Amino acid sequence: MLIDLDLLRAHGGTIHTYDSHDYIFQIEETPRCYYQIVSGDVKLNYTNEDGKELIQSLLTKGESVCELLLFVDHKYPVNAVTMSDCTIMKVPKVEFLHMLDEHPRAAIDVRTYISKTLYQKFIMMQNIASTSAEERIKGTLKYFKSFFPDKTPFSYEVKLTRQQFASITGLRTETVIRTLKKLEKEGFVKIEDRKVYF
């Protein structure tokens, strides 16, 4: 949990519930609130000029949603879409900023969180900049698993659908499917009941 819920509540925070596939905010909207996921999964996405969805990042409980936009004067560059039923703590921007002034600990946590996610962005950018689909997928798998404590082979199950995986790597779902099968033959991943283990 990035910031204690009671602290957020004490600064104007309120709980909101969303159904799966709801928009928390959309591209071009002006950021006015801090959002912290209490439960559920959220994706940040946008549609490219070809009409293809590209996922910028995946967020889960405890994380905040595009909080960095509260520190700069820009509109949202992505949509925030729920991927499941969600409950989210929402705090008005002004009160959130006041809270950071009054609680250095929270300010440090936010700074650390932003740094961490920015670092992850660097890693993903390098993965996606790879020329071959195989390297992109390998890199993305390693990236995902890096967040899990169990480092033993095939201990990590990819929870994403092939389609979502494609939207993250910028590849076609057919390419993801075929490459994944190729990686299975190479022993890089294991596939059981259509589930991918790495």
Add this chain to the structure above:
DNA sequence: ACATTAAGTGGTG
């Protein structure tokens, strides 16, 4: 049982 979504296959450019 029927509709919908995801996985998988073949073939073309």
Add this chain to the structure above:
DNA sequence: CACCACTTAATGT
């Protein structure tokens, strides 16, 4: 690889 067409498997109501 992307893109298109289509089949098969899995899920949902």
